[in-house]
Amino acid sequence: MSLRVYNTLTRTKEDFVPLVPGFVRMYCCGPTVYDHAHIGHAKLYVAMDVVVRYLRSSGYSVKYVQNITDVGHLTDDADSGEDKVERRAAAESVDPMELVDKYTNSFFEDMDALKVRRPSIAPRASAHIPEQIQIIQDLINRGSAYEVDGSVYFDVTSAEDYGKLSGRRLEDMEAGARVEVDSNKRHPGDFLLWRKAAPEHILKWPSPWGIGYPGWHIECSAMAKRYLGETFDIHGGGLENMFPHNEDEIAQSEAANCAPFARYWIHVNTLTVGGQKMGKSLGNAIYIKEALGRWSPEAIRFFILSTHYRSVLDVTEEALDAAETGLKSLTTLWRLLNEALAKAEDGEEATDITEAVGHLKGRFRGAMDDDFNTSAAMAALFDFRRELNTALGVKEIPARQSLEAAAKALRDTAGDVLGILKEDSATETDDLAPQLMDVLISTRSALRKAKQFELADRVRTELADVGVELEDRAGETVWRRKS
RNA sequence: GGCGGCGUAGCCAAGUGGUAAGGCAGGGGACUGCAAAUCCUUCAUCAGCGGUUCGAUUCCGCUCGCCGCCUCCA
Incomplete structure (x- = not known):
């Protein structure tokens, strides 16, 4: 059996075959750094982290790009919104880039704590203005974009398959359009590629259309192209970004490059609190730093991974506590295994352990190959725990080779792929x-x-x-x- | 209004056209001086109503409830 991935683009589970054998090029929309990250972010990035870890453990070499959005993300509709970063910087009375640095650091601090591996490249939008201008210029040249009074818009009617990712049709959206339409737009669905900057605006750059700054979507197109090429394998992100953000990325990238954009789209579902989506603007955010004060990083991962990534996950203290308790038995197994290993000697292979290891490997791989089914993978882990505990319960310590195989199996699955194996601190180094x-x-x-x-x-x-x-x-x- | 998703034991959560993984909590038991850890055992008919089928929790339709997106949010 080989890896199958649910592709949002086709709404089906497909065999995963990278463009270049053995090599996966992957992009995921990163955070807009104007505040600390909350558990909703954790769900997305832990899920993507496990995707990357699993691909690597399956033998692929993975180039994983995750951007940092530090400019262009507006608080509201393009017509009236402020730049999120600038607004918060004003509120904190700091330079916008100072704010960006602060929250970028905070983001990685949280991700490190949650054992989310760093991306191969974490490019910043503000450091890729020339690339963004180039794509906008290409779009104008190809007739997919137009300039009005120093701002540039993407012409959605020029992309005949616009809406293919989110399943929307322009006609439907036109009917449901509620926001006041920018009078400069030719079509209500057109979106900003470049925005003319007001004189007091701080984050701005010169361009062929005057002083301004890039729109929110264009950064991802530019950075993905720069580091992964015009066509790459996987694009991940939060489900709520499917429209308009991801849809617009596809439209502008494919129009500018005349080549397919991402081949597989992986969307991670939202995290809710009391049934409501967690969001900074909703005021119900639980910050990662707060959560870490109460639950271990591994328990938070365990909690997130106990649900499939495409399912909604509701956070409750009870569920987090249950995760912590459930994790404990796995940690205990790891400790007992290592204690036994320290005393073990060479001997005859313990067939019950060999069997348990075989079960775990097969079931874990089968589960993960099926669109990263982490909850099924964890069930395999818990069955392994029981079988191993039984094997360790016998009078004499099993042979070292058998224990080593068991330890390796546990490290490969719970440790390397899921990242929920707590390193045991029982062995005291102080003499x-x-x-x-x-x-x-x-x-x-x-x-x-x-x-x-x-x-x-x-x-x-x-x-x-x-x-x-x-x-x-x-x-x-x-x-x-x-x- | 448009598009999409969900509803499985007290809680969390997989899954399959042939009577339902796993975790937490609970009950019973073994082990222990008592604990701890561990093991054994027990605990659901899958929102409701119809339909297709030899047979549906799994397929189709309807109803109810919940959620996401359509405007910033991972």
């Missing part, structure tokens, strides 16, 4: 702590032997208060720091 713990544990064992349970329990309780957990197993007591 004094283990020695002190040995003293405490042996003392407590003596108390237990003498049936002085009250004192023995006091040791355990007080250690728990300082963050150390004890666990009495057959013949030994182990300790670890609370995770």
Whole structure:
């Protein structure tokens, strides 16, 4: 079985075949950096991260471009909106680029914390003005765009397949148009490529049409072309950006390049709070930094990945708590496996472990190959956990080779692909702590032997208060720091 | 009004034309001095109503409810 991907463009699940064998070129719309990122962003970028990780683990070399939008994103319809970055910069009394730097850093800080791998390239819109001007010029030359009073618009009627991604038709939209139409537009659906700047505007550049700045959609077309070429494999993004943003990207790129744009479109569904979409403008955003104060990064990933990426995900504290608890048993398995491995010796292969490893590999791959079905993949992981725990429960420690195979399988799936394997902090590197713990544990064992349970329990309780957990197993007591 | 999606146990959530993965919570049991960890076991007929079919949760239609996009939002 090979990878199948749901392509929004065709509304079907298709076999994934990159343009160049073994090499995947991928783009994903990045954030507009005028505020801290919230969990809605986390859902998109964690989902895309897993796509990238899985492609890599499947043997593909992946070039992943994710832009940073720092100019041109307006607060409202093109006619009346302000530039989001400029508005917020004014509110914070800083230079727009200072604001951009601050929130770009904040974004990557959050993504790093969530173990989202950095993109291969993270280009900024403001650093690609010449590329954007070039595409606009090409569009004018080809008759797909027109200039009016220093602003340039894309002529949607010039693209005969306009609306193919979102399934919209110009006639329908015309009928439903509610926003006041810019009188400069020839068609209500036309969108801005370049906007004439007012004198007080800070972020502006010279162009063949005068001083101005680029529209919101053109940046992605320009940066995708610059780093991935005219036609590339995968374009990802949030579902809410399908129209108009992604639709317009396609229209302008294909009109300018006379070549197909992205071949597969992957859209990640929204995240909701109490059934309502999470959005900065809606005032219900839960910031990633806040969430990290309460749940581990792995639990947040676990929570996000427990649903398929094309499904809506509703955030509740209960669900996040459940994710944290569920994750714990996986973390425990990883710890037990490593403890066993530390004591294991060469020996005869443990067939039950070999079998469990086989099941996990097969089911995990099968699930991920089916349009990145992370929830099915996680089910395989939990079944593996049970089988392994049973195998580890026996008297003698299984052979090292078997344990190594199990550890590798777990690291390859839960670790490398899903990124939910917590590195165990149980092994204390400080040399004094283990020695002190040995003293405490042996003392407590003596108390237990003498049936002085009250004192023995006091040791355990007080250690728990300082963050150390004890666990009495057959013949030994182990300790670890609370995770 | 137009386009699209969703409705599976207390909660989260996969999935299939032939009577439903997994996680959390709950019940029962094993192990333990007690815990912890772990294991065993138990817990749904898939919003409602029709239709197609030998058979539908899965296909079609309708109804109800919820959501997204059409204007900025990942």
